[in-house]
Amino acid sequence: MxxxxxxxxxxxxxxxxxxxxxxxxxxxxxxxxxxxxxxxxxxxxxxxxxxxxxxxxxxxxxxxxxxxxxxxxxxxxxxxxxxxxxxxxxxxxxxxxxxxxxxYAVPGKEPIYRKYGFRRMTTAMAIFEDQPAAFDRGYLTEV
Structure with missing residues (x-):
């Protein structure tokens, strides 16, 4: 290749x-x-x-x-x-x-990025154009 x-x-x-x-x-x-x-x-x-x-x-x-x-x-x-x-x-x-x-990773794909040094943030927050869809796809949580 x-x-x-x-x-x-x-x-x-x-x-x-x-x-x-x-x-x-x-x-x-x-x-x-x-x-x-x-x-x-x-x-x-x-x-x-x-x-x-x-x-x-x-x-x-x-x-x-x-x-x-x-x-x-x-x-x-x-x-x-x-x-x-x-x-x-x-x-x-x-x-x-x-x-x-x-x-931010597709939910479930986070481990891929760990090998490059990325770690989960505990304080990150977001506003999405389509908040309900972001919840449905696992990008947002209430907590």
Missing amino acids: TIDWSQSAEDVDWQELADLVRAAPLGDKTPEFLRTVFTNSLYREFAREDGRLVAAGRALSDGADCAYLGDIVVLPSHQGRGLGGQVIRRLLDRVRDHRKILL
Whole structure:
């Protein structure tokens, strides 16, 4: 598996990324939405095999204090090969000097991120666009 890496959003096929996000599965995000969030993120990683987008991720950052990793996604046919870990490591390398690096994981997938140094926060809180759905999916609890 020869992977070509890019940090540029200029040559991204946003529909292809939307299809990847849906297949992973990380939800249904429109190409326009993904273009907005990836181009507004300070750091991005895109992995291609034979020109096909097989993995991606992004990091929001203020440049010093706080960074947030999001949308770490790998094509199902490429999952289990360490590609997601490469996306995470590449993004972490770019935000290492930040005082704190955050992410939130799909419920049940938290152990994946422990091996990269992430630990559960006891004080994190969130407001979601669709609070009932966030409760249903296990992202929020009353306690």
